[in-house]
Amino acid sequence: xxxxxxxxxxxxxxxxxxxxxxxxxxxxxxxxxxxxxxxxxxxxxxxxxxxxxxxxxxxxxxxxxxxxxxxxxxxxxxxxxxxxxxxxxxxxxxxxxxxxxxxxxxxxxx
Numbered sequence: 001x002x003x004x005x006x007x008x009x010x011x012x013x014x015x016x017x018x019x020x021x022x023x024x025x026x027x028x029x030x031x032x033x034x035x036x037x038x039x040x041x042x043x044x045x046x047x048x049x050x051x052x053x054x055x056x057x058x059x060x061x062x063x064x065x066x067x068x069x070x071x072x073x074x075x076x077x078x079x080x081x082x083x084x085x086x087x088x089x090x091x092x093x094x095x096x097x098x099x100x101x102x103x104x105x106x107x108x109x110x
Contacts, residue, residue: 005034006030006034006044007033010029010030010033010034013026013029014026014030014045014048015051023045023049026045026048027041030045046098046101046102046106049098050098050102050105050106053095053098054095054105057081057084057095058084060084061080061085062081062099064077064080065078065080065081065095066099066104068080069096069099069100074093074097074100075093077096078092078093078095078096079092081095081096
């Protein structure tokens with residue numbers, strides 16, 4: 001589902017909930033308001049999470065994180081992203097785990 005098909009107010013509220021680390025509520029909101037379920041819902045949700053978590057992360061930091069993830073160094077990748085982006089470790093580890101789970105940034109982010 002594209003952003004054009006999700007009402008702007010629903011998208012904005014989901015982003016706000018993700019920023020507040022209320023991911024389950026954001027997922028339920030998206031499911032209830034869009035009718036999405038299963039993998040399409042998770043793909044759209046992860047795209048929104050990526051948008052929130054990647055704020056401040058440079059392309060260089062992301063590339064290094066992907067390289068470290070490929071070598072199985074998740075914690076090192078998170079520490080490097082944290083240092084380079086100036087974000088908290090919690091956000092950095094969430095970001096790195098999301099990259100790992102998705103196999104890289106979403107196609108729409110490229």
